[in-house]
Amino acid sequence: MEEVRRAMLSDWLTQGPKVPEFEGAVLDFCWARYAVAVNSGTSALHVACLALGLGSGDSLWTSPNTFVASANCALYCGAQVDFVDIDPITYNMSVEQLEFKLKKALKSPKIVVPVHFAGQPCDMEAIRWLADKYGFFVVEDACHALGAVYKDSPTGSCFYSDVTIFSFHPVKIITTGEGGMATTNQPEISRKMQLFRSHGITRQEQEMERQDEGAWFYEQQMLGYNYRMTDIQAAIGVSQVKRLNEFVEKRRAIAERYSEMLDGLPLQLPCEAPGRSSAWHLYVIRLDLKQIAKTRKAIFDAMRRLGVGVNVHYIPVHLQPFYQKLGFRKGAFPEAESYYEEALSLPIYPDLTLEQQSTVVRALKETLL
Numbered sequence: 183m184e185e186v187r188r189a190m191l192s193d194w195l196t197q198g199p200k201v202p203e204f205e206g207a208v209l210d211f212c213w214a215r216y217a218v219a220v221n222s223g224t225s226a227l228h229v230a231c232l233a234l235g236l237g238s239g240d241s242l243w244t245s246p247n248t249f250v251a252s253a254n255c256a257l258y259c260g261a262q263v264d265f266v267d268i269d270p271i272t273y274n275m276s277v278e279q280l281e282f283k284l285k286k287a288l289k290s291p292k293i294v295v296p297v298h299f300a301g302q303p304c305d306m307e308a309i310r311w312l313a314d315k316y317g318f319f320v321v322e323d324a325c326h327a328l329g330a331v332y333k334d335s336p337t338g339s340c341f342y343s344d345v346t347i348f349s350f351h352p353v354k355i356i357t358t359g360e361g362g363m364a365t366t367n368q369p370e371i372s373r374k375m376q377l378f379r380s381h382g383i384t385r386q387e388q389e390m391e392r393q394d395e396g397a398w399f400y401e402q403q404m405l406g407y408n409y410r411m412t413d414i415q416a417a418i419g420v421s422q423v424k425r426l427n428e429f430v431e432k433r434r435a436i437a438e439r440y441s442e443m444l445d446g447l448p449l450q451l452p453c454e455a456p457g458r459s460s461a462w463h464l465y466v467i468r469l470d471l472k473q474i475a476k477t478r479k480a481i482f483d484a485m486r487r488l489g490v491g492v493n494v495h496y497i498p499v500h501l502q503p504f505y506q507k508l509g510f511r512k513g514a515f516p517e518a519e520s521y522y523e524e525a526l527s528l529p530i531y532p533d534l535t536l537e538q539q540s541t542v543v544r545a546l547k548e549t550l551l
């Protein structure tokens with residue numbers, strides 16, 4: 183709140199000096215060379231796709247187990263969307279399914295968007311290998327995964343990808359109210375994302391196509407948007423990044439406690455694959471409904487009645503009416519669909535107390551047993 187007060191009293195309210203300060207703070211954390219702050223994770227996906235040249239005649243593949251924004255960004259660019267089914271243990275895009283689909287495809291996708299579901303990084307080394315073999319760009323949707331680590335490199339380093347995008351929506355690991363960011367190691371991609379963030383306009387003399395006519399001069403070089411982050415939001419972000427390690431450690435402690443307390447119940451606990459450290463955005467249990475002999479809806483409703491804010495992540499994107507109208511059918515991605523029938527997200531956030539967590543576990547045992 184003190185940071186916001188100072189931003190409000192400054193000469194800048196919209197994008198000003200706080201935005202590059204916030205970008206720098208995120209870069210220090212995740213080791214990439216460039217960062218472009220925008221007004222949402224969705225905008226970050228859009229500018230990333232635009233900067234990589236996604237357009238009509240191209241396709242983008244992502245996971246069906248995600249928020250709709252991961253797929254919508256392709257359609258904003260006039261490209262086609264397709265999905266790759268998930269792995270039944272990590273609930274991330276299955277690398278085997280990706281390779282199988284690439285082998286069969288007449289044309290490789292232009293971009294693949296792996297989503298680090300629940301905060302757990304995808305198998306990036308394998309995805310990078312396939313990207314080099316089949317010639318596609320990789321945009322990591324890391325909206326859940328700021329603070330995660332994959333084989334010693336922090337998520338956002340773009341060690342295995344072209345661009346990584348983050349969201350700072352209030353439910354995410356850190357927040358700016360609304361906000362997002364794209365990181366990359368490629369100067370040209372960064373420059374393009376900056377242009378798309380603000381109408382395709384540059385005021386930098388060295389970037390201009392024509393002679394600079396004076397101090398007022400600017401050039402619109404492509405069709406961009408108004409996706410700017412405000413200095414007020416960036417000020418919140420600067421303050422939030424300072425607490426990022428603390429937030430992730432608290433989430434991890436909560437996740438570990440859940441896994442101890444829920445051991446032995448008729449459900450599949452979330453797992454961390456080898457070489458991966460999750461940011462624990464979500465704690466998802468997969469109910470063994472045959473053993474429990476209750477529907478997921480009955481369990482969900484009973485938990486809500488007991489005052490526990492359970493949720494479900496995610497309704498497979500291809501089952502949304504909009505995507506059904508585009509021609510996707512039920513049964514097309516069976517792992518994502520059967521996972522969806524059995525998934526339940528338990529409350530996880532840094533301020534969740536031990537006592538509250540015990541209440542959640544008691545309510546779940548009462549409901550299941």
Ligand SMILES: *Cc1c(COP(=O)(O)O)cnc(C)c1O
Nearest residue numbers: 222223224249251325349350351
């Ligand atoms: C939240 C989220 C988004 C969208 O981010 P916004 O900041 O809400 O636009 C995209 N992808 C995933 C996986 C998300 O969880």
